[in-house]
Amino acid sequence: xxxxxxxxxxxxxxxxxxxxxxxxxxxxxxxxxxxxxxxxxxxxxxxxxxxxxxxxxxxxxxxxxxxxxxxxxxxxxxxxxxxxxxxxxxxx
Numbered sequence: 804x805x806x807x808x809x810x811x812x813x814x815x816x817x818x819x820x821x822x823x824x825x826x827x828x829x830x831x832x833x834x835x836x837x838x839x840x841x842x843x844x845x846x847x848x849x850x851x852x853x854x855x856x857x858x859x860x861x862x863x864x865x866x867x868x869x870x871x872x873x874x875x876x877x878x879x880x881x882x883x884x885x886x887x888x889x890x891x892x893x894x895x
Contacts, residue, residue, distance in 0.1 A: 844869035
């Protein structure tokens with residue numbers, strides 16, 4: 804649930820117009836950090852084709868999160884398209 808919440812926070816940041824991948828990642832990490840028993844491994848917003856971190860998010864983007872809960876490492880992601888630098892549309 805924490806990972807899904809982190810992805811929702813990333814989508815929320817994008818919905819408000821944030822396009823800085825560092826800030827989007829920070830929004831996701833904040834959710835993971837606020838959840839007891841969850842140790843974040845990473846939370847990043849990347850270019851979907853290269854998995855690299857662009858200076859500004861646009862086009863096909865993937866939000867990636869990973870965290871350890873107890874002895875289990877969990878990962879999740881969501882793909883989206885940022886059309887005209889406006890509201891994201893989930894694609895996967």
